[in-house]
Amino acid sequence: MNATLESYDDIPYQGVPLPESRPDHLAVIGHLLGLDGPDPATARVLELGCAAGENLLPLAWYRPGGTYLGLDLSREQVAHGQRLIDRLGLANATLRHADIMQVDARWGTFDYIIVHGVWSWVPEAVRTQILALCQTCLAPNGIAYISYNTLPGWRLRGMVRDMLLYHVRDETAPRQRLQRARELIALLAEAPGEGALGEALQRELRYLTGVADSYLYHEYLESENRPVLFTDFIAAAGQHGLRYLADAELHTMFASDLTGPVAGWLQGVSEQIEQEQYLDFLRHRFFRRSLLVHDDRRPDYEIDLQRLWPLTAHGLWWPDGGQVGNDDQPQIWRNEAGEAITVADPLVKAALGRLTQAAPAGLRVDRLYAEALEANGASDTEGLRAAFLEALFNLFATQAVSLVLTPIAPRSEASGAAVSLARSQAELGFAAAASPWHVGVRLDPFSAGLLGCLSGDAPEPSRLAQQLLAQWRDGRLDLPLGPGDDADRLVVANVERLLQLFARHGLF
Numbered sequence: 247m248n249a250t251l252e253s254y255d256d257i258p259y260q261g262v263p264l265p266e267s268r269p270d271h272l273a274v275i276g277h278l279l280g281l282d283g284p285d286p287a288t289a290r291v292l293e294l295g296c297a298a299g300e301n302l303l304p305l306a307w308y309r310p311g312g313t314y315l316g317l318d319l320s321r322e323q324v325a326h327g328q329r330l331i332d333r334l335g336l337a338n339a340t341l342r343h344a345d346i347m348q349v350d351a352r353w354g355t356f357d358y359i360i361v362h363g364v365w366s367w368v369p370e371a372v373r374t375q376i377l378a379l380c381q382t383c384l385a386p387n388g389i390a391y392i393s394y395n396t397l398p399g400w401r402l403r404g405m406v407r408d409m410l411l412y413h414v415r416d417e418t419a420p421r422q423r424l425q426r427a428r429e430l431i432a433l434l435a436e437a438p439g440e441g442a443l444g445e446a447l448q449r450e451l452r453y454l455t456g457v458a459d460s461y462l463y464h465e466y467l468e469s470e471n472r473p474v475l476f477t478d479f480i481a482a483a484g485q486h487g488l489r490y491l492a493d494a495e496l497h498t499m500f501a502s503d504l505t506g507p508v509a510g511w512l513q514g515v516s517e518q519i520e521q522e523q524y525l526d527f528l529r530h531r532f533f534r535r536s537l538l539v540h541d542d543r544r545p546d547y548e549i550d551l552q553r554l555w556p557l558t559a560h561g562l563w564w565p566d567g568g569q570v571g572n573d574d575q576p577q578i579w580r581n582e583a584g585e586a587i588t589v590a591d592p593l594v595k596a597a598l599g600r601l602t603q604a605a606p607a608g609l610r611v612d613r614l615y616a617e618a619l620e621a622n623g624a625s626d627t628e629g630l631r632a633a634f635l636e637a638l639f640n641l642f643a644t645q646a647v648s649l650v651l652t653p654i655a656p657r658s659e660a661s662g663a664a665v666s667l668a669r670s671q672a673e674l675g676f677a678a679a680a681s682p683w684h685v686g687v688r689l690d691p692f693s694a695g696l697l698g699c700l701s702g703d704a705p706e707p708s709r710l711a712q713q714l715l716a717q718w719r720d721g722r723l724d725l726p727l728g729p730g731d732d733a734d735r736l737v738v739a740n741v742e743r744l745l746q747l748f749a750r751h752g753l754f
């Protein structure tokens with residue numbers, strides 16, 4: 247335990263908002279599977295191993311009617327999160343410096359329990375305690391979220407871990423271990439990979455050259471890292487009176503992307519859990535985010551898509567070429583990360599276009615459908631409704647669109663001023679600013695500096711650029727300028743780009 251404590255204090259985990267873990271998302275999954283649960287707008291939420299509250303505190307900020315309790319063993323991380331609570335005067339959130347082993351029924355019951363990046367990375371006794379707490383502290387209709395590493399897919403990462411642990415075996419100080427591990431990664435990543443396994447390892451090593459110190463350390467060099475078979479995890483949860491509800495990444499539960507004999511064979515595997523186990527084998531899955539409920543609750547995997555109508559949707563997608571297609575030709579749409587989806591249905595194209603226009607606000611699904619019909623000059627029919635709901639469900643299941651049961655009220659600030667949460671996260675050095683939809687907008691010194699300048703005057707790019715350039719000239723801001731770069735032009739262009747990004751995500 248002391249080694250864990252020291253490592254997290256020394257190399258704090260740089261968390262970010264995790265959209266798949268938020269109560270709003272869990273509640274929608276429960277709702278679709280026939281298990282309506284506590285309203286996320288007023289829920290009691292517990293996060294175990296919450297680090298500095300990077301995930302928890304934005305939830306508390308955007309859902310002021312709920313209460314949020316996070317605990318973590320790292321004093322440093324809790325103190326860092328406390329600074330954000332203090333700055334925001336966040337009365338509905340508490341962070342406690344505590345050990346998961348100290349928690350018991352006296353802490354109360356919670357509608358949602360979130361445990362991300364903890365279960366596989368703590369000793370056996372703590373793993374058992376996490377499941378025991380989900381039994382004793384979860385409200386009768388609550389949902390718990392636990393993420394963990396899975397076998398057999400994780401074994402490839404395990405091979406790299408074995409090599410790194412061997413290389414750093416004589417070092418005890420976390421920073422030195424990290425430095426030694428980086429040396430070996432750099433060396434091995436350049437070596438030729440022999441055969442299929444060698445090539446896979448090579449890809450893994452190259453990927454590791456770009457990851458953050460905190461991830462590298464806590465995933466590969468921490469003393470504990472226990473991957474398990476999905477079915478073993480579910481069996482362990484079962485021993486604590488818990489049942490599998492769903493995967494937080496809903497699309498992974500279904501075999502719809504599979505073709506050929508294996509797809510036919512899987513259809514004959516009737517048990518949901520067993521089917522997903524085989525899907526893990528087929529997809530070499532190495533990580534899971536499982537949702538658990540009390541054993542007496544029975545999810546219905548025959549999803550009634552009519553349940554989508556009253557929900558509120560949000561999404562950010564743009565069609566290649568800029569024009570929303572109004573025919574049934576396949577059209578490529580991309581998100582901010584450049585990920586592509588192909589959409590043929592003209593109603594779905596219109597709906598994606600409307601969602602992007604409406605952002606950061608969301609749109610009710612029934613209204614979205616009506617507006618998509620209108621945009622296409624189409625009339626409502628059973629067939630169109632069914633196709634629309636199915637497409638929307640797929641977009642939600644693949645996390646291309648988010649859905650909530652209760653709309654998220656915007657936090658009012660003076661026009662042109664950054665939302666206090668985002669500005670405070672920037673000032674306190676958080677890795678990301680959270681949007682109302684719990685999307686983390688990455689913060690580097692420049693974007694953090696810009697958020698700090700958005701104080702209520704009209705967000706005029708040239709004035710903001712001058713403010714940032716003044717900070718750069720005073721040595722208060724670092725600009726990654728190359729030789730011959732025109733600082734003024736570069737700063738104005740980046741300010742314009744970031745203002746659009748912040749506006750889309752409701753950060754000011």
Ligand SMILES: C[S@@+](CC[C@H](N)C(=O)[O-])C[C@H]1O[C@@H](n2cnc3c(N)ncnc32)[C@H](O)[C@@H]1O
Binds near residue numbers: 294296345363
């Ligand atoms: C990998 S980090 C994940 C942090 C955060 N949940 C996230 O995903 O961004 C694991 C966290 O669990 C905390 N932790 C480990 N063992 C713990 C224990 N026994 N009690 C409380 N917190 C613990 C660590 O201090 C660390 O902040």
